[in-house]
Amino acid sequence: MKQVKVGIIGFGFMGTTHFRIHQANPKSKIVAIADADAAKRSGDIRKVHGNIGGGVNDHLDLTGIRVYKDGLDLINDPEVEEVDICAPTYLHAAFAIAALKAGKHVLLEKPAALTVKDVKAIVAEAEKSGKCFTVGLCVRAWPEYRKAFELFKAGKIGKIRSALFKRFSPNIDGDAWKNWFMKDENSGGALLDLHMHDIDEVLYFCGKPRAVTTVGTWYKTGIPDHSFTIYHFDDDKAVAAEGGWSAPRCAGFEMSFQLIGEKGTIVSNPSGLWFYPVKGEAEKLELKVGDKPTGWHVEIDNFLSACLGKSSDEKYLPHKDIVDGACIYEAERKSLDNKGKTVTVRYR
């Protein structure tokens, strides 16, 4: 079978997660990794921590894989066909644009970048390059969300009357490389880093909000750490999302949602995925995940298929949604900074 030759930049929580998934997928062959940290370059990942999933262990075998300190050297490695960027967010734009200019396919972790200007520049470069490109907004591909979207599109709940999305994470202070998440200029705090997934779900299920109202709390390092947003639409839908990493360390990670439609309701919570018809009995929906238990597996598998010319890189995430999501985030951040003033989203 033809394989895509993959290089991963950033070998922390997400890079090692992508590494394992790529390694288990017959469509890919990892030929290089790059990381700024010498221990991780030797496969020692004892300092890697994350807030969800992952199966973190102590050591990964890098035999036969070229190892770089600088991501730009990996990009210039002629054998690398796909660059998988799992570096801290403030480095995304520079690495993504360099990789696309070098003629590589690019899988870029979310959030694409810190500003709308940078996100637009990356997407424009991707369109110009003709190479495959996507952003790791993996929740669209996560089993519960995928199933709910299929049912919604098939008309099972009818028109959405209201929707609620939630992402609840324990505090991550001290987890990442040089604690980079805790600086606003590096990560945008929980509003951008964590809640971006639910901005994308709002867009996916409900379309483009006209305006947003966001209130929230701030962590001691000056970053947003928990927020509540109301999305204003031109029709009479009521849509809201909550997200943050303000919970104590001992709390578990939770993502959940509810979609209330004219013909029925879908709820995903720790007890499972449920369909409640307007008339009839509650139904627990079974998910057949096979060897792809997470959205990361599905997203990476689809991206490899796209690189091999077998599917579209926009199957789960149209490129235009990457830019629209960044514009919604920008309005939410403005609203939060202004203590909950309603802000019109400036799509561009």
Ligand SMILES: NC(=O)c1ccc[n+]([C@@H]2O[C@H](COP(=O)([O-])OP(=O)(O)OC[C@H]3O[C@@H](n4cnc5c(N)ncnc54)[C@H](O)[C@@H]3O)[C@@H](O)[C@H]2O)c1
């Ligand atoms: N899709 C998801 O579910 C999800 C989950 C967690 C994180 N993320 C995203 O993944 C990205 C990485 O986050 P993380 O949690 O893995 O962080 P992390 O700190 O665990 O890993 C980042 C790695 O990048 C390395 N690095 C730093 N500068 C570098 C450089 N110039 N060149 C090469 N390597 C460099 C660090 O040494 C570190 O190993 C972020 O953008 C984050 O938002 C996505």
